[in-house]
Amino acid sequence: MAIATDLWIWVGALLTLFIFSFLFGDNPLYKIGEHVYVGVSVGYFISITWHNFLYPDLIVPLFRQGNLLYIIPTILGVLYFSIFFPKLSWLIRIPMGFVLGYGAGVSIPAVLQANIIKQIQGSLLSTQVLSRWDSILWYVVSLVGIVCTIIYFFFSRERKGISKPAAEAGIVFLMVGFGASFGYTVMARVSLLIGRLQFLLRDWLGIIK
Amino acid sequence: MQQRIPLAICFIVGIVMIVQFFIPHRLSEQTFDLAVKWIRIITAFALVLGVRSITFRSIEKIKRQKKDWFYSIFTLLGLVITSVIGLGWGVKAGTPLRTIYNNIMVPLGATMFSILAYYMASAAYRAFRARTREATLLLIAAFIVMLGKVPLGTAISGKLPDLADWVLNVPNMAAKRAILFGVALGMIATSLKIILGIERGWLGGRRR
Numbered sequence: 001m002a003i004a005t006d007l008w009i010w011v012g013a014l015l016t017l018f019i020f021s022f023l024f025g026d027n028p029l030y031k032i033g034e035h036v037y038v039g040v041s042v043g044y045f046i047s048i049t050w051h052n053f054l055y056p057d058l059i060v061p062l063f064r065q066g067n068l069l070y071i072i073p074t075i076l077g078v079l080y081f082s083i084f085f086p087k088l089s090w091l092i093r094i095p096m097g098f099v100l101g102y103g104a105g106v107s108i109p110a111v112l113q114a115n116i117i118k119q120i121q122g123s124l125l126s127t128q129v130l131s132r133w134d135s136i137l138w139y140v141v142s143l144v145g146i147v148c149t150i151i152y153f154f155f156s157r158e159r160k161g162i163s164k165p166a167a168e169a170g171i172v173f174l175m176v177g178f179g180a181s182f183g184y185t186v187m188a189r190v191s192l193l194i195g196r197l198q199f200l201l202r203d204w205l206g207i208i209k
Numbered sequence: 210m211q212q213r214i215p216l217a218i219c220f221i222v223g224i225v226m227i228v229q230f231f232i233p234h235r236l237s238e239q240t241f242d243l244a245v246k247w248i249r250i251i252t253a254f255a256l257v258l259g260v261r262s263i264t265f266r267s268i269e270k271i272k273r274q275k276k277d278w279f280y281s282i283f284t285l286l287g288l289v290i291t292s293v294i295g296l297g298w299g300v301k302a303g304t305p306l307r308t309i310y311n312n313i314m315v316p317l318g319a320t321m322f323s324i325l326a327y328y329m330a331s332a333a334y335r336a337f338r339a340r341t342r343e344a345t346l347l348l349i350a351a352f353i354v355m356l357g358k359v360p361l362g363t364a365i366s367g368k369l370p371d372l373a374d375w376v377l378n379v380p381n382m383a384a385k386r387a388i389l390f391g392v393a394l395g396m397i398a399t400s401l402k403i404i405l406g407i408e409r410g411w412l413g414g415r416r417r
Contacts, residue, residue, distance in 0.1 A: 008312040009312070019321055020320060028280075034280075035280040035287070036313065037318070039285060039289075040287040040288070040314055042263060042288045042292075043295060044295060045256065046292040047292055047296055047300050048295070049253045050253075050295075054250065057250055073247040073250040076247070077253065081254075093212070093411075096411055097214075097215035097217075097222070098222055100223075100403055100411055101219035102244055104219075104399075105222060105400070107400050108397055108401065109230040109231070111393045111400075116394075119393075138379045142379050144383075146386050147387075149383060149384050150391070153387065170387070171343060172346060173380050173384045174384045175347045175350070176376060177381045177384025177388075178347055179348065179349065179350025179354070180354045180380075181381070182350075182351045183358075187354070187355055189325050189326035190323075192322050195319060196316070196320050
């Protein structure tokens with residue numbers, strides 16, 4: 001295999017090396033890569049916002065279909081710019097109130113369903129689990145772990161009696177959980193590192209196949 | 210008025226969003242769809258504030274030749290060129306914006322995250338030196354998961370991948386679920402406080 005002749009591969013390879021140069025400390029090449037990333041990302045999100053949100057959700061219904069209902073979000077959006085006029089700057093609270101109200105209202109039932117009800121369902125013994133002795137054992141261990149970890153996070157009462165060993169067992173589960181998450185995250189990062197090295201050695205330099 | 214109107218809007222929108230979830234009717238679905246579109250439009254306007262901020266800040270830095278002003282030229286160039294290309298030629302597959310995304314954004318983003326592997330490992334070395342029982346547990350769990358997910362782990366022992374899966378599915382899942390319960394209850398409480406106007410930090414500034 002030979003070295004790449006595609007200009008874009010060279011661009012990608014040089015930018016990759018710019019970022020890797022940070023391993024030797026902060027330097028001008030890294031800073032160039034970092035600033036290019038910020039600028040290009042903002043430009044990318046401007047384009048995505050226009051083509052995927054503003055044009056189909058605002059321009060088409062308001063100006064092409066004449067749906068006057070869309071004047072309301074337009075006004076709410078324009079109110080964000082009131083921050084540039086000190087006397088009117090309080091008006092920015094109106095779109096913020098709308099967005100926060102929406103977010104809070106949507107999240108209550110969604111979180112209740114996904115993070116509480118579904119998780120409780122997943123933690124309980126089911127007929128499917130009862131068919132095998134090892135799955136029963138691990139379900140019981142898991143259930144004990146959940147209860148102990150919750151007890152560990154309960155700070156409203158002094159830990160004495162049964163709650164003290166339960167909280168200590170909770171720490172054990174938490175530490176194993178954090179360790180597993182750490183290991184998983186490191187593996188994901190290493191996977192990205194391998195991907196970048198493959199790009200440099202295979203796609204750019206053609207050293208490996 | 211300066212506080213009551215935003216609080217009233219927040220309350221009404223919040224209550225409508227909660228109620229619509231529990232009413233399986235066409236009207237409530239239409240309300241939700243409309244609200245989603247409106248939110249997209251409103252947040253798109255908020256993006257303008259961010260773009261204005263980064264542009265003005267970069268221009269100011271270049272004008273006054275502040276420290277590292279030279280690099281702001283790259284930010285501005287990247288921003289202007291990418292947005293002109295994106296707005297002019299579209300965002301679909303095969304457009305110049307996708308070429309920029311695949312050959313500039315992806316390599317930069319992936320490399321930035323990949324060098325975190327090195328920093329995480331060096332930070333972990335300093336933090337996890339097994340001084341306590343808890344740190345030892347954390348270290349062992351991390352090693353089992355890391356080794357269990359690579360061919361080296363299988364070469365050491367065929368049971369290591371199963372052990373890694375067990376760590377992920379039993380003790381890790383138990384800890385995650387307990388944390389999730391806490392996070393969920395916290396989110397619900399905070400959301401209720403926002404809707405009911407108890408949490409007013411977002412109104413900013415002093416009370417009038």
